[in-house]
Amino acid sequence: MKNLFLFFGMLFASLSLFAQDAYQFTEVIDLEATPVISQGRTGTCWSFSTSSFLESEIMRITGKQIDLSEMYTVRNTYPKKAENFVMRQGKAQFSEGGLAHDVINSVADYGLVPQEAFSGLFVNEESHNHAEMVAVLSAMVDTYVENPGKKLSKKWRNAVDAVLDVYLGKNLNTFMYEGKQYTPDSFRNMTKIEPKDYLTITSFTHAPFYKQFILNIPDNWSYGRMYNVPLDEMMNTIDNALQKGFTVELDCDVSERTFSSKDGVAVIPKDSENDIKALQGLYPEMNITQEYRQDEFENFDTTDDHLMHITGVLHDQNGTKYYKVKNSWGNDETRTANGGYVYFSEAYMRLKTISIMVHKDALPKNTANKLSL
Incomplete structure (x- = not known):
């Protein structure tokens, strides 16, 4: 009997310890964002996340909640990708991927439209699946690079557009929204989004700090330039933005x-033996330095995988900071936690962030001054 009491005592202590170590989050900052949606079977997280970011910007600037069309941006970006790939004779990236500045470039060149005007879906289609479209487009641009006719036809750009018309829909010149007629440009102007006001920040030591440079990652097919700052300043920029x-x-x-969408957390445990356990409970995390971050990037242990949208800050029961990050993998409770959000620990954010995009007014003053902005 004594052994039985001892057993139950140890079991109760273990359960209490587990309960104490299980994550308990308290929201500190929770900024407005549109509902979580799914990008479906596409590699267009860059458009979904940046559209979500712009939707929050529209709410911040105008107070209006507008569901922007992700596929309008995708529809207008693919011809640019094809042009880049063909004119570089196949020595470039042609894929579904992209970066936040591709959306901003599209907004500048082609405006914005609401989801209801251009969904990229046809009758009886409920979710996006670009597998076939991408396979067709990839085969086409490969053929144009091979140039089997020994003289590239001027029709190839029209052929790319025709495929996009078939799979995503014809481009828009005008549309109705809330009883008023708009063009994509006039709709962008109504939202008060100014593309020139948005900039990209990163932090790597192979380029000079406080200068712009082109980060050589596969999805930077459009050779977008980023401002390079020390790691602590990049993190301060995130914090300053959210606080403001x-x-x-x-x-x-x-x-x-x-990183686990199912568990809803992303962490960097100090001891790799705790990698899986740390998805469900508190464990000590690594101290991420600029040097370690750089080594992980140059070893390809940190890669450009996915774009998401940071909308807030949380603390766990020990007061450790986490970032509330909106994903675009849907909010199915059987596959995702936190309603489709993932809570990034500060260590994870320091190590695994490739870059961030912010409104220029979100920069800390000292960083803006160093960047001459």
Whole structure:
């Protein structure tokens, strides 16, 4: 009997310890964002996340909640990808991927439209699946690079457009929204989004700090330039933005086993033996330095995988900071936690962030001054 009491005592202590160590989050900052949606079977997280970011910007600037069309941006970006790939004779990236600045470039060149005007879906289609479209487009641009006729036809650009018309829909010139007629440009102007006001920040030591440079990652097919700052300043930029009411667009690595949409957390345990356990409970995390971050990037252990949208800050029961990050994998409770959000520990954010995009007014003053902005 004594042994039985001892057994139950140890069991109760273990359960109490587990309960004490299980995550308990308290929201500190929770900024406005549109509902979580799914990008479906596409590689267009760059458009979904940056559209979500712009939706929050529209709410911040105008107070209006508008569901923007992700596929309008995708529809207008593919011809640019094809042009880049063919004119570089296949020595470039042609894929579904992209970065936040591709959306901003599209907004500048082609305006914005609401989801109800251009969904990219046809009758009886409920979710996006671009597998066939991408296979067709890839085969086409490969053929144009091979140039089997020994003289590239001027029709190839029209052929790419025709395929996009078939799979996503014809481009828009005008549309109705809330009883008023708009063009994509006039709709962008109505939202008060100014593309020139958004900039990308990163932090790597192979380029000079406080300068712009082109980060050589596969999805930077459009050779977008980023401002380079020390790691602490990049993190301060995220914090300053959120504290001032600005959300933040995020490009990051989600290939780690310590990132889990199902568990709703992303962490960097100090001891790798705790990688799986740390998805459900508190364990000590690594101290992420600039040097370690750089080594992980140059070893390809940190890669450009996924774009998401930072909308807030939380603390766990020990007061440790986490970032509330909106994903675009839907909000099915059987596959995702936190309503489709993932809570990034500060260590994970320091190590696995490739870049961030913010409104220029979200920059800390000292950083803006160093960047001459």
